[in-house]
Amino acid sequence: MASTGMSDSAPPDPRTALALHPLDPAGRAWVDEAEARVAARSTAVRALFPAVRRHCGRDRLVEHWTADEAARAVLLLALPLDGTPLASELAGLFRHGDPAEQRAVLRALPFLDVPEEAALGFVREALRGNDSTLIEAALGPYGAARLPDAEYRQAVLKCVFYEITLDRIAGLDTRADDELARMLADFAHERVAAGRDVPQDIWPVVRAFPALATLTEKLAAETWAATPERREAAVRALKALQ
Amino acid sequence: MRIFDPHIHMNSRTTDDYEAMHAAGVRAVVEPAFWMGQPRTSPESFYDYFDALLGWEPYRAAQFGIQHFCTIALNPKEANDPRCRPVLDELPRYLAKDRVVAVGEIGYDSMTPEEGEALALQLQLAMEQGLPALVHTPHRDKATGTRRTLDVVRESGIAPELVVLDHLNELTVGMVLDSGCWAGFSIYPKTKMSEDRMVTILQEHGTERMLVNSAADWGRSDPLKTRRTADAMLAAGFDDDAVDGVMWRNPVDFYGQSGRLDLDEPKPDEESSFEGNSIRRGGA
Incomplete structure (x- = not known):
C-alpha cells in the first residue's frame, strides 16, 4: 500500500x-x-x-x-x-x-x-x-x-x-491489515449514512485491502438513499475513494 | 475589552461557559485548587484533580481561545482531614510545573490549628518556589479571620506583594491594602460581593492591587461577573484604562511575579510531533 x-x-x-x-x-x-x-x-x-x-x-x-x-x-x-x-x-x-x-x-x-x-x-x-x-x-x-x-x-x-x-x-x-481497513470502511459508511464527510486520510488504508470492494458497493447503494444529504455524501465519498 | 479572571473553577463549568466567557472578552483565567463540594478522602484523588487542572482543563480552555493557568495547594477545609494531609508531601512536585502560577487556595476556613499549620507550611513552599500565594479568607467571622491571616502572612516572612487575600468585603479591604498585600473580591449573584458594591469599593480605595474575580464554581455563581463588574465600572464613570487596569493588567502583574505567566502558549494542536496544524473535523 x-x-x-x-x-x-x-x-x-x-x-x-x-x-x-x-x-x-x-x-x-x-x-x-x-x-x-x-x-x-x-x-x-x-x-x-x-x-x-x-x-x-x-x-x-x-x-x-x-x-x-x-x-x-x-x-x-x-x-x-x-x-x-x-x-x-x-x-x-x-x-x-x-x-x-x-x-x-x-x-x-x-x-x-x-x-x-x-x-x-x-x-x-x-x-x-x-x-x-x-x-x-x-x-x-x-x-x-x-x-x-x-x-x-x-x-x-x-x-x-x-x-x-x-x-x-x-x-x-507495517501494521495496517484487513481488520483495520474493515473498521475504517465501516466508519466511512457510518459517516456517509449521517450525511457527513469522511476524513481523507483513511482512504489509502481502505484502498489497500479487500474492504475497498465492500465499501464501494455500500456507497453505491447510498447514492440511492432517500435523503439528499446522504446521497450527496455518498457521491463525494465515492469520488474520493477512486 | 480584555478580561483576566484571576479566580474561577472551570472544572465545574461547561463549554457553553467557555464560549460565553470568550464572547464577553475573557482571554485568560487562573483556576485555584480548592474543595469540590464532595469531600475527598485520599491523596490520590487530589493528584487526579491537580492533573486535571494541569492537563485536561487547559486543553479544554485552549479550544475556546482562553489561556488557563492554575494554583496548587491543600485547601483549608481538607487540611483538617488527616487522610488528606499527605498531599503536602507531593506539593513540591506540582509547584514546579509550568502552568502553576501561585500556591493556593490556602488560608483559614474554620480557624483550626490544622488550618494554621497548613497555611504556614504552604507559605514556606511558596517562598522556596518563588511563587505568589492566593489566600482564601473565611466566610464566617471574616474580619477576625482576615486579621489572623495577615498575622500568619507577616510571620512567614513572605513579601506582602506576593500575597493576595481573597473574598474580601467592605470591612476587610482596608486592613489588607494597609498590609501591602493584594486585595481580591469574588463577585457573586447573592453572597460575597456584588458588582455595584465592588464599584463603590474601587471608588473609595482606588484600583491599585485590586483583583476582581467571579470565583464561579459548582455553586450558584456566574462566570461573566468579571464582565458585569467592568460594565458597572464604566457606567459609574471609570474610563477604559481603569477598567483594563483592574480586569487585565492587575492580574497579569500579580501572577506574572511567578515568572511563568506565558500568555503566548501554543494551542494543543501545535504540540504535535509534526509541524503545522491538523484540520479540525468537527468532532465525532
Missing part, C-alpha cells in the same frame, strides 16, 4: 538532536548541570524534570523532538537506574506529570532500558485519555511497534475520531 504514516525509521537520539540544534548557552548550561545532578542522585529528577521547559523552551528541533522533550529525555537517560527501579521512577514522573512531561516520557521510551509492560502502561494510559497531543505521542514508534493488534487498531480509529491525521502516527505501513 502507499505510504501513509510517519516514517518508521528510528527517531534520533535526543542527545544528537540537541547537539545538532544547540540550545542557547544558558539553557545548555542548565541541562548540563541538571544532568549531573540526576546522575548523582536519581530523585533530583522529580523537581528538575518539570522545570525543563522554562529553561530550554519548546522549539521544534527535528521530527520527534521539541527542545523541552529532548532535554527531558536527556535527564531520563542520565538516571543511574535501569529495569524495575527505572520503571518505578518513570511511573512517578508520568503519574504526576503535566501533558508536556507525559509527552516527553512517551517520546523517550525507545531510548530507555525499561520493562515493556511498564512502558506500555504509560502508552495505554495516554490512549485512554482525551488529549490528542498525548494520544499522538503514545502512537509514536515505541507504542506503534508493540501494542497488540486489537489495541493498535482501536488507537488508530481513535485518532480518526480525535482529528489526529494519520500521517502523524507510527506503524501504519
Whole structure:
C-alpha cells in the first residue's frame, strides 16, 4: 500500500538532536548541570524534570523532538537506574506529570532500558485519555511497534475520531491489515449514512485491502438513499475513494 | 475589552461557559485548587484533580481561545482531614510545573490549628518556589479571620506583594491594602460581593492591587461577573484604562511575579510531533 504514516525509521537520539540544534548557552548550561545532578542522585529528577521547559523552551528541533522533550529525555537517560527501579521512577514522573512531561516520557521510551509492560502502561494510559497531543505521542514508534493488534487498531480509529491525521502516527505501513481497513470502511459508511464527510486520510488504508470492494458497493447503494444529504455524501465519498 | 479572571473553577463549568466567557472578552483565567463540594478522602484523588487542572482543563480552555493557568495547594477545609494531609508531601512536585502560577487556595476556613499549620507550611513552599500565594479568607467571622491571616502572612516572612487575600468585603479591604498585600473580591449573584458594591469599593480605595474575580464554581455563581463588574465600572464613570487596569493588567502583574505567566502558549494542536496544524473535523 502507499505510504501513509510517519516514517518508521528510528527517531534520533535526543542527545544528537540537541547537539545538532544547540540550545542557547544558558539553557545548555542548565541541562548540563541538571544532568549531573540526576546522575548523582536519581530523585533530583522529580523537581528538575518539570522545570525543563522554562529553561530550554519548546522549539521544534527535528521530527520527534521539541527542545523541552529532548532535554527531558536527556535527564531520563542520565538516571543511574535501569529495569524495575527505572520503571518505578518513570511511573512517578508520568503519574504526576503535566501533558508536556507525559509527552516527553512517551517520546523517550525507545531510548530507555525499561520493562515493556511498564512502558506500555504509560502508552495505554495516554490512549485512554482525551488529549490528542498525548494520544499522538503514545502512537509514536515505541507504542506503534508493540501494542497488540486489537489495541493498535482501536488507537488508530481513535485518532480518526480525535482529528489526529494519520500521517502523524507510527506503524501504519507495517501494521495496517484487513481488520483495520474493515473498521475504517465501516466508519466511512457510518459517516456517509449521517450525511457527513469522511476524513481523507483513511482512504489509502481502505484502498489497500479487500474492504475497498465492500465499501464501494455500500456507497453505491447510498447514492440511492432517500435523503439528499446522504446521497450527496455518498457521491463525494465515492469520488474520493477512486 | 480584555478580561483576566484571576479566580474561577472551570472544572465545574461547561463549554457553553467557555464560549460565553470568550464572547464577553475573557482571554485568560487562573483556576485555584480548592474543595469540590464532595469531600475527598485520599491523596490520590487530589493528584487526579491537580492533573486535571494541569492537563485536561487547559486543553479544554485552549479550544475556546482562553489561556488557563492554575494554583496548587491543600485547601483549608481538607487540611483538617488527616487522610488528606499527605498531599503536602507531593506539593513540591506540582509547584514546579509550568502552568502553576501561585500556591493556593490556602488560608483559614474554620480557624483550626490544622488550618494554621497548613497555611504556614504552604507559605514556606511558596517562598522556596518563588511563587505568589492566593489566600482564601473565611466566610464566617471574616474580619477576625482576615486579621489572623495577615498575622500568619507577616510571620512567614513572605513579601506582602506576593500575597493576595481573597473574598474580601467592605470591612476587610482596608486592613489588607494597609498590609501591602493584594486585595481580591469574588463577585457573586447573592453572597460575597456584588458588582455595584465592588464599584463603590474601587471608588473609595482606588484600583491599585485590586483583583476582581467571579470565583464561579459548582455553586450558584456566574462566570461573566468579571464582565458585569467592568460594565458597572464604566457606567459609574471609570474610563477604559481603569477598567483594563483592574480586569487585565492587575492580574497579569500579580501572577506574572511567578515568572511563568506565558500568555503566548501554543494551542494543543501545535504540540504535535509534526509541524503545522491538523484540520479540525468537527468532532465525532
